[in-house]
Amino acid sequence: MNLDAFEHLRLELRRGCLVLAVLAELRVERHGYALVKALRDGGLEIDENTLYPLLRRLENQTLLASAWRVEDKRNKRFYRLTAEGRAVLAWLLEEWQTINSAIETLSEAPIAARRRKA
Amino acid sequence: MSRELTNQELLDRYIHAVKLMLMLPPDKMDDIAAEVRSNLESQLEDRAVTLGRELRPDEVSAMLKQHGHPAKVALQYREQPGRGLISPTLFPLYWFTLRAILASWVTIRVIVAVFVFQGTSPGGAILLHLGRDVLLAAIIIPAGITLLFASWEYLDLRFRLSEKWKPETLSPVPPRTPHPEKHRPMVHVIGGIAWLVFWALTLFSPRFFWVWGGRGVFSPSDALYAMRFPLWLLAFSWISLSWLGNTRFAASKWRHLLRTAVVVVGVALAIGLVRTGDLLVAGPKWIPTQAKSLATLNQMIAGVLVLACIGAGLDVLRRFIRVIRRGSGHPRTADSTS
Numbered sequence: 001m002n003l004d005a006f007e008h009l010r011l012e013l014r015r016g017c018l019v020l021a022v023l024a025e026l027r028v029e030r031h032g033y034a035l036v037k038a039l040r041d042g043g044l045e046i047d048e049n050t051l052y053p054l055l056r057r058l059e060n061q062t063l064l065a066s067a068w069r070v071e072d073k074r075n076k077r078f079y080r081l082t083a084e085g086r087a088v089l090a091w092l093l094e095e096w097q098t099i100n101s102a103i104e105t106l107s108e109a110p111i112a113a114r115r116r117k118a
Numbered sequence: 119m120s121r122e123l124t125n126q127e128l129l130d131r132y133i134h135a136v137k138l139m140l141m142l143p144p145d146k147m148d149d150i151a152a153e154v155r156s157n158l159e160s161q162l163e164d165r166a167v168t169l170g171r172e173l174r175p176d177e178v179s180a181m182l183k184q185h186g187h188p189a190k191v192a193l194q195y196r197e198q199p200g201r202g203l204i205s206p207t208l209f210p211l212y213w214f215t216l217r218a219i220l221a222s223w224v225t226i227r228v229i230v231a232v233f234v235f236q237g238t239s240p241g242g243a244i245l246l247h248l249g250r251d252v253l254l255a256a257i258i259i260p261a262g263i264t265l266l267f268a269s270w271e272y273l274d275l276r277f278r279l280s281e282k283w284k285p286e287t288l289s290p291v292p293p294r295t296p297h298p299e300k301h302r303p304m305v306h307v308i309g310g311i312a313w314l315v316f317w318a319l320t321l322f323s324p325r326f327f328w329v330w331g332g333r334g335v336f337s338p339s340d341a342l343y344a345m346r347f348p349l350w351l352l353a354f355s356w357i358s359l360s361w362l363g364n365t366r367f368a369a370s371k372w373r374h375l376l377r378t379a380v381v382v383v384g385v386a387l388a389i390g391l392v393r394t395g396d397l398l399v400a401g402p403k404w405i406p407t408q409a410k411s412l413a414t415l416n417q418m419i420a421g422v423l424v425l426a427c428i429g430a431g432l433d434v435l436r437r438f439i440r441v442i443r444r445g446s447g448h449p450r451t452a453d454s455t456s
């Protein structure tokens with residue numbers, strides 16, 4: 001089994017999904033570490049060194065807005081989705097649904113069935 | 119025996135190391151460093167709450183190590199792929215070594231020249247040989263040292279990205295110096311005035327320097343002598359701009375335009391000078407055996423002028439692109455494409 005190829009493809013697949021998950025979680029304003037925990041609680045582990053640069057890129061694309069605020073006597077940067085970000089998230093979710101149902105249809109054993117067996 | 123670092127010191131060292139390796143403008147570096155610190159503080163606090171006690175320094179060290187080497191963290195934030203030849207961490211040592219070796223070499227060369235030429239050659243011969251050797255060294259020594267440090271940087275980065283590093287061994291945070299850059303314009307102005315005086319004496323009173331009491335072996339060419347006034351004016355404009363950089367004028371758009379204009383005129387004059395041929399010609403005490411040295415010196419001067427023109431041209435182009443990007447409201451090109 002080619003583990004390297006699998007790992008590479010898995011990372012590719014995750015990259016796009018992470019953007020979607022981050023945008024979805026930031027419909028509610030959160031600071032970076034709270035976002036890491038929210039994603040982890042939702043079943044998606046993310047390395048902080050991947051998350052923060054991603055947040056910065058999304059902010060540069062004006063999909064996110066951020067502000068420094070004091071919470072628990074410490075300065076924290078809070079992120080939230082912008083109006084443009086909400087619109088993009090809606091399109092992405094729609095796209096995600098389309099891809100998901102297409103994959104289920106195309107694959108011989110649908111993902112849901114595999115999960116049930118597992 | 120070295121004392122154990124506190125939790126705060128470990129964190130400060132780690133953040134400082136990340137900041138040094140970011141290689142971004144200061145405002146961005148501060149912003150990213152603040153965010154990395156905020157995240158780490160939250161993690162440490164979370165861990166302390168879970169354990170129900172304060173974390174020990176070895177636990178903080180382990181968490182920082184798990185977070186990743188500062189170079190690895192900084193690499194994620196870099197706007198452009200790849201990295202510089204010499205990182206900011208190594209740059210102070212590189213810069214110190216380069217200056218120390220160049221200064222030592224010039225000092226030794228001057229002492230040797232004074233002893234070797236004393237009483238045997240005309241005074242101007244010392245300048246001729248020194249000028250040639252200093253220019254040669256100004257190219258060969260930086261090239262060699264840069265190559266050495268670039269190799270070290272490459273090997274060092276490989277080491278740093280490996281698992282052998284420890285947060286305790288990161289450099290301590292240096293004490294804050296209030297506005298060190300403020301002294302730089304003063305150095306420019308003082309250096310500039312000295313240069314202007316020298317330039318004026320050299321070009322307007324050739325007897326003072328070139329002929330050196332009738333013992334000189336070389337003099338400025340007719341073309342160089344004819345252009346003495348524009349050259350002096352150019353040097354004066356450049357120094358004035360340096361001085362204006364210390365005033366409110368620094369914030370003005372005109373400063374950039376004037377700077378660009380001075381650079382463009384300077385490049386035009388330099389090209390004009392190079393095209394006229396040799397800038398130094400034989401003086402009254404010319405010795406035919408020194409012909410090769412004078413020719414080499416002229417070639418070196420021409421080479422330096424060409425390199426300066428290329429550097430200045432690239433600088434103007436970079437500023438021009440920056441102005442256009444700002445004008446079109448382009449946010450951060452590299453960010454948006456990555």
